Amino acid sequence: DAKTTQPPSMDCAEGRAANLPCNHSTISGNEYVYWYRQIHSQGPQYIIHGLKNNETNEMASLIITEDRKSSTLILPHATLRDTAVYYCIVRVENRDDKIIFGKGTRLHILP
Amino acid sequence: KAGVTQTPRYLIKTRGQQVTLSCSPISGHRSVSWYQQTPGQGLQFLFEYFSETQRNKGNFPGRFSGRQFSNSRSEMNVSTLELGDSALYLCASSALGAEQYFGPGTRLTVT
Numbered sequence: 001d002a003k004t005t006q007p008p009s010m011d012c013a014e015g016r017a018a019n020l021p022c023n024h025s026t027i028s029g030n031e032y033v034y035w036y037r038q039i040h041s042q043g044p045q046y047i048i049h050g051l052k053n054n055e056t057n058e059m060a061s062l063i064i065t066e067d068r069k070s071s072t073l074i075l076p077h078a079t080l081r082d083t084a085v086y087y088c089i090v091r092v093e094n095r096d097d098k099i100i101f102g103k104g105t106r107l108h109i110l111p
Numbered sequence: 112k113a114g115v116t117q118t119p120r121y122l123i124k125t126r127g128q129q130v131t132l133s134c135s136p137i138s139g140h141r142s143v144s145w146y147q148q149t150p151g152q153g154l155q156f157l158f159e160y161f162s163e164t165q166r167n168k169g170n171f172p173g174r175f176s177g178r179q180f181s182n183s184r185s186e187m188n189v190s191t192l193e194l195g196d197s198a199l200y201l202c203a204s205s206a207l208g209a210e211q212y213f214g215p216g217t218r219l220t221v222t
Contacts, residue, residue, distance in 0.1 A: 043215050046210040087154075101156075
């Protein structure tokens with residue numbers, strides 16, 4: 001079973017920041033938080049990952065709480081092209097490549 | 112750098128037949144994983160190969176099998192197809208343990 005809990009859907013106005021929450025209360029000390037997204041009928045796309053520090057790249061920012069039991073993915077200026085299902089995953093880095101996907105959050109960007 | 116490629120992109124088969132799907136990973140990636148995606152079950156892990164060896168296997172019947180070649184290309188085979196095998200089959204590659212890059216998928220329809 002997936003070790004993360006996400007809301008099934010969210011709406012965000014175009015141009016605003018989209019904040020997608022994820023709970024991972026049973027995360028282990030060596031598990032990273034990964035985010036992927038899947039645009040309709042395409043393969044999932046890697047977005048960002050982190051261990052305990054906040055991370056930022058050209059796509060998004062990842063905020064992980066100090067106790068690491070939850071995190072938030074932030075898309076700073078959402079566009080219609082960000083409409084997708086967003087998956088939050090925890091896994092041990094540099095071990096194997098088995099990913100257990102949950103149901104994710106379906107993000108709707110409203111024009 | 113070219114992305115993950117999967118062939119064919121679409122396939123229609125009849126119950127009882129068998130099918131082989133192909134995946135070419137990103138150059139330099141030695142780990143290849145396969146996933147099945149259906150509306151009811153979501154994204155489910157099938158198996159993972161690294162250096163021609165199966166490292167992980169999901170909870171699928173023995174009709175689902177795979178292999179990896181010395182050039183890291185991978186194939187998966189499904190024998191005795193059932194209607195429930197209709198799905199999007201996704202392949203992902205990575206430098207082991209790092210973020211995975213997914214292909215566009217093969218959409219299999221079993222009639």
